Amino acid sequence: SAVISQKPSRDICQRGTSLTIQCQVDSQVTMMFWYRQQPGQSLTLIATANQGSEATYESGFVIDKFPISRPNLTFSTLTVSNMSPEDSSIYLCSVAGPRGSPLHFGNGTRLTVT
């Protein structure tokens, strides 16, 4: 199974600033996903990031707020822009194996916006 390194593991940021979260995988993967988990809630898919194409955003999430990069098959970044306290969440990247197989998750980034 893929080993996923996500950083930072946590951060406390001020309102109006931006934070970029990095996700590094130890093998080449086609599809990477970014999820958000608000306090006490389940996971919500933000976007799907495929190498060589624009990320596909889910309803309620826009590129201006959550720009994503996917420069190669082992790396992706998610930026949380112009943060507000409502953005305080755990952000998780995950990768997909062969179709129909489980996702593998990074340990997440715990973001607190003050």
Next chain:
Amino acid sequence: SQQGEEDPQALSIQEGENATMNCSYKTSINNLQWYRQNSGRGLVHLILIRSNEREKHSGRLRVTLDTSKKSSSLLITASRAADTASYFCATDAGGGADGLTFGKGTHLIIQP
């Protein structure tokens, strides 16, 4: 949109007892997966059951799937303190380009 709905939302049992968590979903699926999350960490995959399977075992875990009722259950037998975590079901609709759709989770507390 969220599809899986787990119940109960929280469950507290004594160590050694069995824990059962249920999950319901709304649309057709390719497979259903259960994940565990320890206190704000990443998710760990536990077990995957395909739509043409009815029951699957893995160690102390037993998962059932009833596609006619659009429901699944996760049974943890002989629970241990280390099983304390949140458990999520997730459905894969088989679209290939989409991530999983997660339920709200069941927080399981194993009391020593």
